[in-house]
Structure formats: structure tokens, C-alpha cells
Amino acid sequence: MSLFPYLVAAWIALVGLYGLVTSRHLVHQILCLVVLQSSTYVLLLAVGFKTGGIAPYFSDVSGRPVTVDPVVQALVLTDIVVEVAVTSLLLGLAVRAHRRFGSVDPEELRQLRG
């Protein structure tokens, strides 16, 4: 059971990768990349979890409470921001590709080679 959250992260990563490889639509492919990346959120949060730890926000600091690791939570925030940035840029490129090749099927984008 102690491995279960990590396996969930691995599963999400592999499902995203499968979608990325088999996708026939650029927008779908970009969303698969988002799924692939969200596995890192699960992994990071799982690594930072302490049994019995509270959320990393204090309402009372006198009792010296133990919180789950706030560092990985901050990293997840960074992760999400980067994902948003990458996704928006990729979607823009997908629009461009559609204008250039008249298709959003990655298989049809032959002219990208060479």
C-alpha cells in the first residue's frame, strides 16, 4: 500500500504517453501531454506527504504542528504554471500547423520532415 500513490503517478504518465503516441489530432495530443505532466503532481505530493501531517498553513503556531512538505507543493505550483505556458504555446503552434497544412492530424504533417 505504501507504493500505491507512486504507482498511480506511473500509470498516469504511461496513459499520457500512450495517448501522445497514438493520437490523431494535435489538440488531443497536447491534452495527452497535459495528462502526462499531471503525473508529476501526484508523484511530488506523494513524496512530500507525512503521516499525520497537517496542510502547510498555520492557524495556531504555538503547538509546533508538523505539516506535509510545503516545498513540493510549491514545486507543483511551478509545474502547473509551466504546463499552462507550454500548453498555450503548443495550441498556438497547432493553429499555425492547421493553417499551413490544412490538417490537425500529426500523420498528415509530412512537410515537417526536412
Add this chain to the structure above:
Amino acid sequence: MRPERRLLFFVAAAAGFAAFLVWGLTGLPAFGHYRGPYGYLIDRLTVHYTHATGLVSAVNFFFRGFDTVGEEFILFVAATGLATVMRGLREEENEVSGGEAVSAGVSVPRTSDGVRTLALLLTGPTLLIGWWLTTHAQTDPSGGFQGGAVMATAVVLIYLAGEYLKLRRADPIVVTDSVEAVGAAGFAIVGLFGLVAGGTYLAEVLPLGKHIGAVNAGGTIPLISLCVGVEVMAAFLLVVSEFLGQTLVLKGALDS
């Protein structure tokens, strides 16, 4: 490569990858048995150094503030990059169809009254939540990144309630460009004040506030959060405006 053969290749590769991944994951500390000094250090040091009680924001805007400057500029650069990609496209379109004709000839379906009413009703509360999130980074699970995204949603709701085409005449892109630049520069400038007044970039130069966990506690954290919120809101709006503008261009191209 044919799709079937590629799938076969992928399954073989993924099986190997999965095996290595799971093998690697078994080497991590068991779930719930956190090891490593940083989580415990942040627990103990945050309140002393910042008077803030929101540890995640304290990590983002204080302990690793310099990293967050970079993170903010990733978003800035991505929004600028998207604008570059999309505006080039729009100019091409304008050359083909003669500018004004594109947006004039478009028959955009009317937004239903139900959608407009709901969007109007939600605009105020959404903006308030976004503002609250942006200004409470030091005490609550919030911060400029989340708040900025929610505030951008409020503006998108205004687009939804009105006619985006009409609002566009006021050229919000020029405004959002400037606001985005101000937000991004604000964070960097707060850091420079630290450099001048405190000797290191992003050094804490503001009073920490008397009461731990009060809204005015946290020194530079609320200020940085506000800058980030403004930047994120403008970046999101820029992205949304670019895609909305693109829809109009495409519709125009199809109609003509």
C-alpha cells in the same frame, strides 16, 4: 512508420520504461514516511523569518523567490511567444482579405440571454475571489498565480456577457500587454529594492507586521503576490484574446 507497427514498438518500449519506473519508485521512502530536511526546516523557520502562516507562498515568494522570478518570466515569455506566432498569422490573413473585411463579414451567432445573465452574475464574485486569493498569499492557501487565473476568468466572463468583437475595438491587447509588463517588472523591481536596501536580491526590506498571520504580515510576500497576480491575469487574458481573435479570423476566412 505505420500506426500498427508504431503501437507495437510503443508497447514494447513502454513495458520496459514502466518496469524501470516502478523499480525506481520502490526505492523512494514509503508513502507517508517523509525524509529530508526541508519540509521540517520550513515548518520551523517560516514564521520566524516572515511572520507569514502560509508556508507554500512563503516558499514560493520568500525562500525560493529568485526561482519564482524565473517561473513568472516563463509565463511572460510563453504569452509573448504565442502573441508572436498568432499575430504573424493574423497579418497574413489581413493581407489576403484586406483587413477590415475579415471581422466585418463574420456572422457570429448571438450569445443567449441565459448565458449573458449568468456570466454577468458571476463576474463580480469571481473578481472578488481572485482579488482575495491574490492578496492573501501570506496567510491562506492562495497566491498571485491562482488569484491571477481567477481574475482573468472574471474578465473572460465579461467577454462572454458582451460582444467580444465590440470590446476588441478598444484594443484590450495593447492594455493587457502593458499590464503584463508592469506585473512582470514589478516582481523584478521588488527584488532590486532588496538588492539596494538589503544587500541581496529579493532581501526582505519591508516590515514583517506585528501580528503573525495577519493580512499585513509577511513583508514583501503580499507585494510580490500582487505583482504576480497582475502578471498572470494579463498573460492569461493575452492568451485568451489571441485565441478568440484567431477564431474570428478563421471564421472570416471561411466566409469569404
